[in-house]
Structure formats: structure tokens, C-alpha cells
Amino acid sequence: MKLILKAIILAGGRGKRLRPITDYVPKPLIPINNIPIIEWQIKYLKKFGISEVIICSGYKTEMIENYLKNKKLGIKITFSIENKPLGTGGAIKKAARKIKEKSFLVINGDIITNIDLKKLFEKENSIAAIQLRTKFGILQTDNDKIIKFDEKKEIANTWMNAGIYHLKKEMLKDLPSIGDIEKTLFPDYAKKEKLSTVKFRNAKWHSIDSYKDIEECSATIEKIIK
Numbered sequence: 001m002k003l004i005l006k007a008i009i010l011a012g013g014r015g016k017r018l019r020p021i022t023d024y025v026p027k028p029l030i031p032i033n034n035i036p037i038i039e040w041q042i043k044y045l046k047k048f049g050i051s052e053v054i055i056c057s058g059y060k061t062e063m064i065e066n067y068l069k070n071k072k073l074g075i076k077i078t079f080s081i082e083n084k085p086l087g088t089g090g091a092i093k094k095a096a097r098k099i100k101e102k103s104f105l106v107i108n109g110d111i112i113t114n115i116d117l118k119k120l121f122e123k124e125n126s127i128a129a130i131q132l133r134t135k136f137g138i139l140q141t142d143n144d145k146i147i148k149f150d151e152k153k154e155i156a157n158t159w160m161n162a163g164i165y166h167l168k169k170e171m172l173k174d175l176p177s178i179g180d181i182e183k184t185l186f187p188d189y190a191k192k193e194k195l196s197t198v199k200f201r202n203a204k205w206h207s208i209d210s211y212k213d214i215e216e217c218s219a220t221i222e223k224i225i226k
Contacts, residue, residue, distance in 0.1 A: 004049070004166065005050065005051045005052060005101060006053070006099050007105040008091075008104060009028075009041060009042075010109050011055050011056055011064070012057050013059070014027075015110075025060070026057070026061075026063055027110060032217050037110060038055070039071065039073070040112055041109070042077070043073070045105070046073065050105065053075060053076070053077055054095045055078070056080045056092070058086075064079075080094050082094070087180040088181045090176060090179060093176070101169070103167060103168045105117065105120070105165070105166055106165040107163065108164070111163045112221060112224060113162065113164070113203060113205040113206070114225065115128050119200075122198075124168045125166070125189065126166045126195070127161055128162040128165070130200050131160070131201060132158040162200070163207065
């Protein structure tokens with residue numbers, strides 16, 4: 001297994017869907033069971049041998065810095081500060097200048113999961129994928145007749161981006177200085193067959209975008225990140 005030592009956490013967003021709380025507190029400091037999202041993520045990354053995280057931030061960075069400097073998490077923490085929004089691609093490009101290794105990990109700053117990163121470490125330029133989920137009942141129909149009603153939240157054989165990437169440093173030259181990696185480099189690399197995926201079935205995964213997400217994640221997080 002290849003050992004990845006450094007990870008970038010994309011934590012520069014405003015978290016507008018979580019207003020009014022994010023008018024006063026940056027999204028990474030929103031608590032899940034009294035522990036901020038960013039601290040849960042650092043604990044998760046450390047479990048897989050990550051020794052340094054670079055936090056991409058721009059909104060209320062000083063609050064995140066002040067919180068983390070008083071915590072002993074056993075991992076080196078540095079910041080890549082955005083004076084203006086760079087998008088996910090621009091943020092990665094700026095932050096990765098601090099990385100000397102040939103590859104590194106990237107995780108969106110609102111993801112809580114138990115995905116096994118060791119499997120992702122084995123493939124460079126890869127995206128972690130989970131089965132597409134829906135909050136609604138799924139209907140199977142025959143003409144106008146419903147033949148099956150399924151409340152499962154995972155849709156078989158349809159995969160979604162889990163917001164965790166293992167990237168080679170050499171791809172930085174293809175990233176935009178401003179713009180989202182999901183709208184620029186990833187579509188281009190996919191067309192050129194330069195992008196891989198690692199699929200995770202039955203993974204626990206939350207993207208914290210609403211108050212309901214916080215509530216649902218709070219009920220299971222102690223089992224997700226141990």
C-alpha cells in the first residue's frame with residue numbers, strides 16, 4: 001500500500017445553506033455532537049496515517065486557526081488562505097505548492113465518512129465513489145402501474161462523487177488558478193481516460209449542507225469515526 005502523508009481540506013466556502021449560523025461561525029466549526037466538523041475530519045485522516053493537513057480557508061479563517069491552535073490532535077496543521085474565492089481547483093492548486101510528495105489526498109470540508117482511504121491510496125488520480133443516494137422512495141413501474149416501491153436510499157449501479165480525491169502533483173499544471181476542479185480538470189481528464197475511481201459500497205457518508213444533515217450525522221457519527 002502506498003503511504004500518503006499529506007491531505008488538503010477544502011474549507012473555504014461560506015456555507016450559505018446553513019445560515020444564519022454561518023453568518024457567525026464558519027462551516028468547519030459547526031459542531032456535530034459538540035465537536036466541529038474540521039476536528040472530526042482531522043481525526044479521520046490521522047487514522048489513515050496522514051501526518052499533515054493543509055486547510056484551504058478564506059471565510060473567518062482566524063476563528064478556525066484560533067480553535068485548532070488550542071487542540072492537541074497529533075498532526076501538523078497549516079493554512080492556505082484565499083483572499084478571494086478561488087473555487088476548488090484554484091484552492092487545490094494554491095495549497096499543493098506546499099507539498100513535495102508526488103501525490104496527496106483532497107477532501108471536501110463538509111464530508112463525514114468511514115470510507116477506507118487505504119484503498120484510495122492505491123490508485124493515483126482517483127475519485128472515491130459511493131452509490132447514488134436519494135431521500136425519496138423509488139418507484140418501479142410497468143406503464144402506469146407501480147410494481148415495486150423501494151425506500152432504499154442507494155441506487156444500484158449508479159455512482160456519485162464522494163468528495164475525496166487522490167491526486168498526482170503533476171496534474172497541478174492543468175488546474176485553473178480560479179475555478180472548480182469538478183467543472184474543469186475532471187471532465188477533461190475523464191475524456192482523456194486519465195481519471196480513475198475507487199468504488200465503496202455500503203459506506204457511511206454525510207455531506208453537511210443542511211440542519212437535517214447535522215441531525216442525521218449526529219445520530220451516527222460516533223460509529224462512523226471511532
